[in-house]
Amino acid sequence: MSRRTRGEGSIFQRKDKRWTAQFYINGEKKTKTYRNQAEAKEKLLEVKNALRQGNYCDPxxxxxxxxxxxxxxxxxxxxxxxxxxxxxxxxxxxxxxxxxxxxxxxxxxxxxxxxxxxxxxxxxxxxxxxxxxxxxxxxxxxxxxxxxxxxxxxNGLIPRNYAPREYTHPKLKKRKCGSLAVKNSRR
Structure with missing residues (x-):
């Protein structure tokens, strides 16, 4: 069994059962977490190939x-x-x-x-x-x-989803139009 060279990258399982791919770019450690080992291996291989070809884009x-x-x-x-x-x-x-x-x-x-x-x-x-x-x-x-x-x-680009599922709209104001009350949707 051959030993990995320095900077080649690695994958490991976390306590929460997800898998992390870890690698270095210009001396800076990068990590990404995935649902399973196969996905982590695949992504690490993609990064290594992109680095070798010189077209890696830092997420x-x-x-x-x-x-x-x-x-x-x-x-x-x-x-x-x-x-x-x-x-x-x-x-x-x-x-x-x-x-x-x-x-x-x-x-x-x-x-x-x-x-x-x-x-x-x-x-x-x-x-x-x-x-x-x-x-x-x-x-x-x-x-x-x-x-x-x-x-x-x-994909590991952000730590959590910042987009709310719902947006609280301001209450619609009623305005009187003759004897009827009409909802005004644009104010």
Whole structure:
């Protein structure tokens, strides 16, 4: 049995039964956690091959925009309907990338996402008309964010999913119109 050379990388099982792949890049230790040993071995081999070929991309330097491009193409597209994919691609292109696309995944947090959602609900229309996105569009964006960030957690890009499953909308105000009370959805 041959011994590994220094810097070749290793995998080991954690107490929580998940597996960690560990390797060094420019003297800096990198670790990623996976569900099983085979997945950890496969990912470590991918990293070693990318390093050998000189095209390794550090996931901690990945931006939110880059992650969503990756997620749309490799995780969402194969598993969702075409119409849903088109909606998700539009949300990413028209809303996520312009607002928070340049933020590094490692800098993602709850406050950043809350400010993003709040801003979109107030004045986030892509067609430059006044007003914010509809409650339904906000809900759809949150569903997409939650799914994409769930995958990012599984891939070891972020420690937890920062996207809330639900968003608390401000109460709708009633205004009187003649003798009828009408709910005002845009205020």
């Amino acid at each position: 901690h330097g990945m931006t939110i925009g880059e992650w969503f491009d990756e997620w749309l193409e490799n995780y969402a597209r194969p598993s969702i309907k075409l119409s849903t994919y088109i909606s998700y691609e539009t949300y990413v292109r028209a809303h996520i990338k312009p607002a928070i696309g340049q933020v590094k995944m490692k800098d993602l947090n709850v406050e950043l996402l809350q400010h993003f959602i709040t801003g979109k609900s107030r004045s986030g229309r892509a067609d430059n008309r006044k007003g914010g996105l509809s409650a339904k569009t906000i809900k759809n964006i949150l569903i997409m964010l939650h799914e994409a960030l769930k995958q990012a957690v599984e």
